[in-house]
Amino acid sequence: MKKFNNIIFNDNISKSYLKYKKLKKNNLFLKNALNEIYKNLNKKKDVFHSLSSSFKLGFNKNQLSKYKRFKKVAIVGMGGSALGVKAIYSFLESKIKKEFFFFDNLDEVQIKVIKKRKILKNALFIIISKSGNTIETLINSDLLFGMKLNSSNTILITERRNNFLNTFSKRKNIPIIAHKTYIGGRYSVLSEVGMLPAYLMGLKINNLRKNLLKSFEDKRKNLIIENILKNFQFHSSKKINSMIFFNYCPQLNDFAYWCQQLIAESLGKNGKGILPVVSPAPKDHHSLLQLYLDGPKDKVFYVISSKGSYNTKSSKNFFEKSFKFLKNKKLNKIILSKKEAFLSVLKRKKIPFREIQIKNFSEETIGELFSYFMIETVMTGLLMNINPFNQPAVEEVKVLTKKNLS
Numbered sequence: 001m002k003k004f005n006n007i008i009f010n011d012n013i014s015k016s017y018l019k020y021k022k023l024k025k026n027n028l029f030l031k032n033a034l035n036e037i038y039k040n041l042n043k044k045k046d047v048f049h050s051l052s053s054s055f056k057l058g059f060n061k062n063q064l065s066k067y068k069r070f071k072k073v074a075i076v077g078m079g080g081s082a083l084g085v086k087a088i089y090s091f092l093e094s095k096i097k098k099e100f101f102f103f104d105n106l107d108e109v110q111i112k113v114i115k116k117r118k119i120l121k122n123a124l125f126i127i128i129s130k131s132g133n134t135i136e137t138l139i140n141s142d143l144l145f146g147m148k149l150n151s152s153n154t155i156l157i158t159e160r161r162n163n164f165l166n167t168f169s170k171r172k173n174i175p176i177i178a179h180k181t182y183i184g185g186r187y188s189v190l191s192e193v194g195m196l197p198a199y200l201m202g203l204k205i206n207n208l209r210k211n212l213l214k215s216f217e218d219k220r221k222n223l224i225i226e227n228i229l230k231n232f233q234f235h236s237s238k239k240i241n242s243m244i245f246f247n248y249c250p251q252l253n254d255f256a257y258w259c260q261q262l263i264a265e266s267l268g269k270n271g272k273g274i275l276p277v278v279s280p281a282p283k284d285h286h287s288l289l290q291l292y293l294d295g296p297k298d299k300v301f302y303v304i305s306s307k308g309s310y311n312t313k314s315s316k317n318f319f320e321k322s323f324k325f326l327k328n329k330k331l332n333k334i335i336l337s338k339k340e341a342f343l344s345v346l347k348r349k350k351i352p353f354r355e356i357q358i359k360n361f362s363e364e365t366i367g368e369l370f371s372y373f374m375i376e377t378v379m380t381g382l383l384m385n386i387n388p389f390n391q392p393a394v395e396e397v398k399v400l401t402k403k404n405l406s
Helices: 021-039 061-069 083-091 107-115 136-146 164-172 192-200 218-236 252-269 288-296 322-325 331-348 363-384 392-406
Strands: 007-011 070-077 098-105 124-128 155-157 176-178 242-247 275-280 299-306 353-358
Touching: 007 164, 007 218, 007 288, 007 363, 021 363, 061 070, 061 192, 061 252, 070 136, 070 192, 083 098, 083 192, 083 252, 083 363, 107 136, 124 192, 136 176, 155 164, 155 192, 164 176, 242 252, 252 275, 252 299, 288 331, 299 322, 299 331, 331 353
Parallel strands: 070 098, 070 124, 124 155, 155 176, 242 275, 242 299, 299 353
Antiparallel strands: 007 353
């Protein structure tokens, strides 16, 4: 069992999954790489600069004070421009008094319902696109809000370059918050992209950014290196095809989808990579569990749960004698019992898994999760000898889409 501040890791990874001949060499490589990343954190234009305490957000509280009156907020963006914000909102929703709506796909029915019911009347619109030219983001902005967008109800987050959103901001006199050019979308949640919406959610962004450097502490370096080595072996194994995020904590479903993009876009290239799949539990006990446990042994499971206690209890009078084991039980006790049963079968069948357990629902915890998985993913990419920061196949489809529409 490996403990970080707010995250506990456990696994059943056997030594057979690790190529011990290369272990010493890879271990040294990772130690040097971690030290190099830490050394460069304070350098502007470093992709991990957003983890540094010296990182300056491109907005201040005075700028945003006029937007705090809004009770409804619409986030429009694709991929990394929305997934991280969505993960923060889902994880900390019990603390947030405002309603947030996310538009991260093209859905005609959703657009019609939103407009017909006037759900976004008197809402704040935050439109996020690193390039400023993302087709889905622009179309959603047009169809949902169109000419209603103005300087009093809209914030744009994009690069300060010649793009559609910059031109639109000048035409409508709408303020722009600069998206850092050196931070890719899937690594941007701890920059303005995630922190500005988090501030408007009423969250403490200083706490969100509090534990970002824990992975670099000497006492934790060996833990993260061991985790990275295991992660690398799965990605380079011919036996493993899928990574299943089997999630027993509903508040972390959107975080799991953020991880899915992070891993797929960073590590799925040059014929390499394994498929990350988000699987909510215990829901998927009743649909996919049979295949997971009795199908091909070509998967590794990331089993996610929370130690936090849900206060909701089952009643004393609803259940008859033969079901008395369900009387007066906390919901979390039932969920964790399902998880422990699942883990027992994984162990018995020698199916590899990593268990990830969070201690609480706080700003510090979600910030620590973001920074940890970013570092683990990038370091795994370096071991795989690929560039974890580009996405050439995605760019190719964007070019062809524009060509098809022209």
